Amino acid sequence: MEFYDVVKKRRSVRAFKNDPICEKSLARIAQSLQDAPSACNIQPWKFQIVFNQELRNKIYSCYTRPWLKEAPAIIVALADMDKCWKRLDGRPIADMDIGIAMEHVVLAAAAENLGTCWICAYNVEEMDRSLEIRQPWTVLAISPLGYAASAPAPINRKPITEIFEVIN
Numbered sequence: 304m305e306f307y308d309v310v311k312k313r314r315s316v317r318a319f320k321n322d323p324i325c326e327k328s329l330a331r332i333a334q335s336l337q338d339a340p341s342a343c344n345i346q347p348w349k350f351q352i353v354f355n356q357e358l359r360n361k362i363y364s365c366y367t368r369p370w371l372k373e374a375p376a377i378i379v380a381l382a383d384m385d386k387c388w389k390r391l392d393g394r395p396i397a398d399m400d401i402g403i404a405m406e407h408v409v410l411a412a413a414a415e416n417l418g419t420c421w422i423c424a425y426n427v428e429e430m431d432r433s434l435e436i437r438q439p440w441t442v443l444a445i446s447p448l449g450y451a452a453s454a455p456a457p458i459n460r461k462p463i464t465e466i467f468e469v470i471n
């Protein structure tokens with residue numbers, strides 16, 4: 304699929320079929336993750352694609368929207384807060400690194416006709432505890448992964464003139 308078509312097609316999906324996920328698609332998504340940039344190329348991430356029902360139940364207990372249960376898999380994006388590069392003021396850059404990597408995964412999934420939805424609105428400590436993730440690792444984002452059961456409703460975007468400026 305052409306890049307701009309993928310970008311246009313990607314939307315947050317919150318309704319899923321229970322169809323099995325194509326393994327070749329998973330391999331290409333993994334490749335897209337490997338190609339993601341990171342500060343100093345540290346790649347302070349690990350992405351888990353969770354099919355295991357017991358683990359999925361633990362994730363649901365931290366983010367209880369029913370639509371999350373529909374997806375056959377959940378992506379868990381983990382960051383290494385120690386190893387990641389630190390800004391000059393000492394703040395870890397992990398949010399940005401994992402954000403980029405996650406978007407590689409999300410766009411690759413869209414190219415594979417797989418739906419995703421960024422999820423960050425959970426208690427991070429509770430999620431880490433529930434999944435037995437130990438410091439310096441932490442779960443910075445999760446997403447369902449599966450084939451969309453319905454198309455998301457049209458969405459409004461800010462006008463380009465408001466968000467993009469060319470300054471000569």
Ligand SMILES: Cc1cc2nc3c(=O)[nH]c(=O)nc-3n(C[C@H](O)[C@H](O)[C@H](O)COP(=O)(O)O)c2cc1C
Nearest residue numbers: 313314315316317420421422423424425444455458
């Ligand atoms: C960093 C980030 C965190 C998000 N967290 C959540 C979330 O916790 N729950 C949710 O339903 N959607 C979440 N979203 C999805 C946004 O609501 C969605 O991207 C936005 O409404 C635009 O819609 P679109 O993704 O279909 O273009 C998140 C998106 C981003 C980028």
